[in-house]
Amino acid sequence: MKKMLASTMTVMLMSTMIACSSQTETTPQGNETKSPGAATATTYPIKTDKTLTYWGELTGNLTGVKTTHNDVPFFQDWQKKTGVPLKFTAPPTGQTKEALNVMLASGDLPDMIEYNFLSDFPGGPEKAIKDGYILKLNDLIDQYAPNLKKYLKEHPEIDKMVKTDNGSYYAFPFIRGDEYLQVFQGPIIRKDWLDELGLPVPETIDEWTTTLKAFKEKKGAAAPLSFISKPRFFNESYNGAFLGAFGINRGFYLENGDIKFGPAEKGFKEYLNLFNSWYKDGLLDKNIATVDTKALDGSFASGGTGASIGNAGGGIGKWQPLVQTKDPKAQLVAAPYPVLKKGDLPKFGQKDRPYSSGGIVAITSKAKDPELATRLLDYGYSEEGRMFFNFGTEGVSYKMESGYPKYTDLLMKNPDKLAPAQAMSMYVRGSYNGPFIQDKRYAEQFFTMPTQREAVDIWKKTDADKYSLPPLTPTPEESSEYAKIMNDINTLVDEMTLKIILGNEPVSQYESYIAKMKSLNLDRAIAIQKAALDRYNKR
Numbered sequence: 001m002k003k004m005l006a007s008t009m010t011v012m013l014m015s016t017m018i019a020c021s022s023q024t025e026t027t028p029q030g031n032e033t034k035s036p037g038a039a040t041a042t043t044y045p046i047k048t049d050k051t052l053t054y055w056g057e058l059t060g061n062l063t064g065v066k067t068t069h070n071d072v073p074f075f076q077d078w079q080k081k082t083g084v085p086l087k088f089t090a091p092p093t094g095q096t097k098e099a100l101n102v103m104l105a106s107g108d109l110p111d112m113i114e115y116n117f118l119s120d121f122p123g124g125p126e127k128a129i130k131d132g133y134i135l136k137l138n139d140l141i142d143q144y145a146p147n148l149k150k151y152l153k154e155h156p157e158i159d160k161m162v163k164t165d166n167g168s169y170y171a172f173p174f175i176r177g178d179e180y181l182q183v184f185q186g187p188i189i190r191k192d193w194l195d196e197l198g199l200p201v202p203e204t205i206d207e208w209t210t211t212l213k214a215f216k217e218k219k220g221a222a223a224p225l226s227f228i229s230k231p232r233f234f235n236e237s238y239n240g241a242f243l244g245a246f247g248i249n250r251g252f253y254l255e256n257g258d259i260k261f262g263p264a265e266k267g268f269k270e271y272l273n274l275f276n277s278w279y280k281d282g283l284l285d286k287n288i289a290t291v292d293t294k295a296l297d298g299s300f301a302s303g304g305t306g307a308s309i310g311n312a313g314g315g316i317g318k319w320q321p322l323v324q325t326k327d328p329k330a331q332l333v334a335a336p337y338p339v340l341k342k343g344d345l346p347k348f349g350q351k352d353r354p355y356s357s358g359g360i361v362a363i364t365s366k367a368k369d370p371e372l373a374t375r376l377l378d379y380g381y382s383e384e385g386r387m388f389f390n391f392g393t394e395g396v397s398y399k400m401e402s403g404y405p406k407y408t409d410l411l412m413k414n415p416d417k418l419a420p421a422q423a424m425s426m427y428v429r430g431s432y433n434g435p436f437i438q439d440k441r442y443a444e445q446f447f448t449m450p451t452q453r454e455a456v457d458i459w460k461k462t463d464a465d466k467y468s469l470p471p472l473t474p475t476p477e478e479s480s481e482y483a484k485i486m487n488d489i490n491t492l493v494d495e496m497t498l499k500i501i502l503g504n505e506p507v508s509q510y511e512s513y514i515a516k517m518k519s520l521n522l523d524r525a526i527a528i529q530k531a532a533l534d535r536y537n538k539r
Contacts, residue, residue, distance in 0.1 A: 058090045227288065
């Protein structure tokens with residue numbers, strides 16, 4: 001696809017809107033530069049006899065509830081509202097990357113792929129385009145996605161995030177439409193246990209140690225603190241919970257103009273030492289290396305776990321009814337991101353950018369009808385589509401009350417006893433992600449309990465903005481080199497973390513791992529990140 005100048009992209013806006021009630025048979029391949037002009041608006045539902053294929057993972061919220069997209073009302077209704085029949089394929093839970101690699105190697109590609117091409121594809125999105133897996137979307141968006149095009153025109157700071165340094169649009173983005181939606185995760189703890197033991201909500205690492213010991217010794221908790229470790233060990237803790245107290249996180253971050261890698265900084269050794277001692281003392285789940293969603297849910301339900309890291313919705317919202325089933329007085333609340341010194345502002349914490357690369361959808365080079373796929377995906381950025389993605393179908397999942405879309409009891413008090421996070425995922429995508437603009441009004445209702453709303457206010461009190469990197473896109477050559485380096489380094493870091501925390505190696509071995517990271521070209525990876533950051537700042 002010929003490169004389209006970024007300057008052209010910023011000024012091109014539809015001058016007229018041409019409503020079309022039927023799907024044209026013209027099938028642009030995405031590799032021709034079309035003359036600038038009006039984007040053709042789409043009237044939904046589209047009239048077409050074509051069926052498009054869609055590959056993507058089913059949300060973890062529906063684990064144990066539904067096994068395929070076809071059984072989920074949202075995906076059934078999406079086809080009805082857009083008029084586009086879809087055939088879905090889902091990779092096995094937790095094996096998305098492996099399944100994608102097998103599919104790409106086979107050459108048998110669907111029309112659309114929902115996947116994080118920004119951070120999880122070796123070589124990045126430009127490489128995926130260059131290798132012929134996915135299409136560069138600039139021309140297609142210009143002509144057939146007026147809703148997305150209009151939004152990006154009106155929000156240049158987000159437009160800057162959703163394309164590469166070369167100005168390539170590579171996927172239909174998931175956009176958080178309000179700052180309130182950017183913070184949703186942090187430490188969660190049993191407040192009823194704290195009250196019973198006469199303990200405050202812990203703020204410092206020392207207070208956490210005291211609390212976890214009390215949970216073990218006085219509440220009989222078999223796994224006082226537990227985390228999900230799938231697909232990566234301690235997966236949910238890497239935004240900065242616990243290790244952030246030592247001034248680092250699990251990935252790259254920006255500090256005083258320099259890019260740093262947390263596991264190579266001295267604070268990581270202190271973190272390993274702490275968690276090693278917690279594991280030896282039985283304060284961490286003894287199965288911490290293999291805990292998945294089902295195991296953690298079961299541990300909360302049985303009273304075996306008193307603290308974890310999770311979302312306000314999918315964590316507190318899901319676990320609260322589970323713990324109350326065993327103990328009606330049970331209460332889960334948010335704890336602040338831990339610090340070493342009481343009163344300090346946490347350096348790190350979870351805070352997403354407005355553009356979050358989860359849930360994004362690319363159109364593949366094998367797409368039978370890229371135009372039809374583009375029109376389908378543009379629906380999520382229209383007024384009608386935004387309402388549907390966030391609130392579902394009027395009269396079923398929501399009702400309008402004084403101009404406000406209010407979720408029905410089907411979602412909030414589900415007759416099948418599904419938690420709101422699960423019931424919502426059956427009828428809307430507002431509670432996780434996808435190719436649309438997320439609406440704040442979803443969260444205002446999703447967080448049904450005061451403890452959930454309070455959680456966001458507690459978790460947002462960090463310095464995360466100051467240290468976070470924007471969505472960077474190294475060149476394909478840099479990305480390939482970077483991916484190889486970081487695959488080796490991340491494997492090493494995971495190995496180091498597991499062995500030291502589980503006591504299979506002493507903490508003193510940390511320095512030898514640092515030397516190995518250096519030998520694996522960590523400095524080069526940092527240099528690639530810095531070059532990408534410099535280019536991003538010039539977009």
